[in-house]
Amino acid sequence: MSFTHAPLLDTDACLEFLNALEYGKAHPVHELQDCATAEYVWGALHEIYPAWFDESLHPSKFPNAQEALSQILYYLDEFHENKYSGDFSVITGHLDAFLKGDPSLILKTHEFILLAAVNGDSQQIIAKIMAMSQPTQEIIQAIIQQYADADNGSSNDTPTNFSRMASEAAAARREASIADDLGLGRSSSAVGGHLAPVLQKVQDELSQIKAELRKTKNALTESESQRETLSDKLQxxxxxxxxxxxxxxxxxxxxxxxxxxxxxxxxxxxxxxxxxxxxxxxxxxxxxxxxxxxxxxxxxxxxxxxxxxxxxxxxxxxxxxxxxxxxxxxxxxxxxxxxxxxxxxxxxxxxxxxxxxxxxxxxxxxxxxxxxxxxxxxxxxxxxxxxxxxxxxxxxxxxxxxxxxxxxxxxxxxxxxxxxxxxxxxxxxxxxxxxxxxxxxxxxxxxxxxxxxxxxxxxxxxxxxxxxxxxxxxxxxxxxxxxxxxxxxxxxxxxxxxxxxxxxxxxxxxxxxxxCASAADAQKLQDLVEKTAKQEEEIKQLRESKDDMAKQMMEALSKHEKGSGGDETSAAKVAMLETQLEFEKKQASMREDIVRAKVEKEMENVHSTLKNQLQLRERESNFYRKAV
The missing domain is CATH 1.20.1270 (Substrate Binding Domain Of Dnak; Chain:A; Domain 2)
Incomplete structure (x- = not known):
């Protein structure tokens, strides 16, 4: 497990940086292992750049912490335009060690988080970094310089606000210390004449350096005023x-x-x-x-x-x-x-x-x-x-x-x-x-x-x-x-x-x-009347039996409706009664047809008998007529 550059960020600077953030204030850390979680990495990046690291990357959206941390580091590498993909590959290859509290992996990961904060557009984050202690600022400046050198001067064309102000302040301190060491603040009469050309040259350079220093001081003053303004706004x-x-x-x-x-x-x-x-x-x-x-x-x-x-x-x-x-x-x-x-x-x-x-x-x-x-x-x-x-x-x-x-x-x-x-x-x-x-x-x-x-x-x-x-x-x-x-x-x-x-x-x-003139015809008619009465009585009995069967059927149906949840025996009885009723109806209909046919036949016989009687009387009348 080797990085391109060893991590320059130490434990104190890392803890101070994280606790300066709003997420760190809500979730303060006291040891390096406290920030070795996917939730803490996402919280810091969400505050620095919420557009990139939104709620969809929250660790609760993933089945486990390893997958969530891998996805967050992937987007962090994309944020740095894949310039440090080798170091990110080392980190993603040892996620279990990161979660267990490996110091080098934790410090290297938070170096990239710090670099993202410095390269961002948030003035509040820059103001928080400027308010940190001097050793922490020097470490941050060294980290920025290291990655700037690694980018082969690509970041010099577009320096960030913090790196520019930090470099100008460092240059001003170096120039002041050089001027004090050379004694350029004293008059030229105190120095020998043999040093006049050199002194003149140095004074010219010093005047240029002072002009640059004034510019730097003005910029620093402006930065301080901005920092105070931002501090007031922050308060x-x-x-x-x-x-x-x-x-x-x-x-x-x-x-x-x-x-x-x-x-x-x-x-x-x-x-x-x-x-x-x-x-x-x-x-x-x-x-x-x-x-x-x-x-x-x-x-x-x-x-x-x-x-x-x-x-x-x-x-x-x-x-x-x-x-x-x-x-x-x-x-x-x-x-x-x-x-x-x-x-x-x-x-x-x-x-x-x-x-x-x-x-x-x-x-x-x-x-x-x-x-x-x-x-x-x-x-x-x-x-x-x-x-x-x-x-x-x-x-x-x-x-x-x-x-x-x-x-x-x-x-x-x-x-x-x-x-x-x-x-x-x-x-x-x-x-x-x-x-x-x-x-x-x-x-x-x-x-x-x-x-x-x-x-x-x-x-x-x-x-x-x-x-x-x-x-x-x-x-x-x-x-x-x-x-x-x-x-x-x-x-x-x-x-x-x-x-x-x-x-x-x-x-x-x-x-x-x-x-009727004939006793035999009278007997036939009487027999016909008796047969008709018997047939009517038989029809009446058939109708009564049919009505009784209909009543039994209605009672069986009502019992069947009342006890609809009964067993199959009642259903069979009802079916049998229905079949018997249909049979009785058909039989009664057949009997009625037979009786009706018999009655019609007997009536035809009566009609023919009466007709014969009339013919007989007519013959008798003809006989009497002839006799008269």
Whole structure:
């Protein structure tokens, strides 16, 4: 480990130089090993030239002290334009020894720091160096001279302020000492005449030296005045710094007190906010439970309303089936009206025949038997007319009953539409409440983030609104329940009317049976009525079984919704019930289709039977006509 030049800086001069800096005043050193750190090297260079050695080179920005010191020395070498790269290579190659306190490495490094301070533009640093002790200034001058000679006179062209003033002061001291040694201050008469030419020459040189000395003294005086000015400014700056320091301490104390107050207030606010948030969470949970209960009640009411609507729809379908039957009977009555018209024509013909018979009664002995036949025929015609008149009255009653049933059905359908609309509105309200609850959850999460109190009032208002909506919903459900009761009563009245309707149809069927000429046809019609009743009973049983299955399905679904976290067995049961319900629905539909086909077939048989009877009566009329 050898340098180009051994370090001239000694320990005392190094410590005095470092302690004269502002960083040294804040971090004083008493031994050479105290300044063997990367932080101290950076602090001195940052004060000397902060533009080069800024905060980015602070040792805390690097993973270790060796890397930080290497980077700082690299920029210091760049600052010296790489003139002393050999010495810097020696220092960077022994960074561990530097950090352990090697004196030669420490002194050589601080020589380069001192050289950077002298070559800088900071007048404050120059003033601090000028205020140092005489031995330290001589060492600094020797260091400057050594590196100036090493630069081969390159620094002589642009000398620094300190080197120039120091060299001029040294030259003045040397010239004064030379003049005193030669005795040039004495008069020329005291010296022999043989020394006159030499003395004259020396005096000329002395006058030149004195002129230069005066110039040097003037420069020194000016430098002293500048130093005093800088010293005054430095003292003023120190005073201002102390005042600023005092103000800063006062502000820090005030800030600390204010900080404690703010922290206390903020802590109290946070505690209040936590309590309020816990209270709001509890209220929200209660509101959720109440909302859940209300939703369950609403769902139950909706399910009941749906069941009632299904029953009403079934009754409507049943009434429509009865209407079809009535229409068929109307068709038959229309045919009976045509038969009545034919019978009227036949009666007119018979009357004409009777007139002829009366005229020729005296001439024909066989007319008496024919008269008896005609009388019996007239009696039968009178019976048929009575039956036709009764059937006509029944027809009018049936048409009136049909109109009334149609009106009731239309009113029931309208009520059903209104109920469906109200159910949809209730479901929409339930969805809106669910959305409000989800928005309340989002607001509570936002409250957890912001720690605010403004949402509390809004949540309370929303809770009140939810309660008011719950009361309105309960009132609306009560109204719907009353309307459902009304619909039940309407349904009962419709059932009574339908029963009366069926009784009238049975009566008409009985009348038709009585009016039939053939006992076999009457038996067939009676069998048809019995089959129809059995089929209607079977349809009713199928509908009841289907309704029971639907209720079981609804109960299973509700149990499944309530116990959504249940095991897989309940899910399997629900799936099985759904499959069974679908199968029962399909089977019931197939049975209804079969029964409907049977009824249609039987009605066709009845129609054909009635048609055959009419044809038979027509043949009888033709026979009587021919006989007359």
């Amino acid at each position: 003023l700056a120190e005073k201002e710094r102390e005042e600023e320091k005092t103000k800063r301490m006062v502000l820090e104390q005030q800030l600390s007190a204010k900080k404690d107050v703010l922290v206390k207030d903020f802590t109290e606010q946070i505690e209040d906010s936590d309590k309020q948030r816990a209270k709001l969470k509890e209220e929200l949970e209660n509101e959720k439970k109440e909302r859940k209960k209300a939703d369950e009640k609403n769902r139950a009411v909706v399910a009941e309303l749906k069941e009632e609507m299904d029953l009403l729809k079934q009754e409507a379908r049943r009434v429509s089936t009865l209407e079809v039957q009535v229409q068929n009977y109307k068709t038959k009555l229309t045919e009976m009206a045509a038969l009545k018209e034919k019978m009227t024509q036949l009666e007119l013909q018979n009357k004409a025949y009777m007139d002829r018979i009366v005229e020729g009664e005296a001439d024909s002995v066989g007319a008496l038997g024919l008269r008896k036949q005609i009388d019996s025929y007239k009696e039968r015609v009178a019976d048929v007319e009575e039956r036709l008149s009764s059937m006509t009255a029944e027809k009018e009653a049936l048409s009136n009953l049909k109109e009334e049933v149609e009106k009731q059905l239309s009113a029931a359908e309208k009520k059903l539409e209104v109920k469906e609309l109200e159910v949809a509105q209730l479901e929409a309200k339930i969805e809106a409440k669910d959305f409000e609850i989800s928005s309340l959850n989002d607001k509570i999460k936002e409250l957890d983030k912001n720690k605010g109190r403004d949402i509390a009032e809004e949540l309370a208002n929303m809770a009140k609104e939810n309660k008011a909506d719950g009361v309105d919903t309960a009132a609306r459900i009560a109204e719907l329940s009353n309307e459902v009761d009304d619909l039940k009563r309407v349904k009962q009245r419709l059932e009574k009317n339908a029963a009366a309707y069926v009784a009238q149809i049975a009566f008409l069927q009985k009348e038709l049976t009585v009016g």
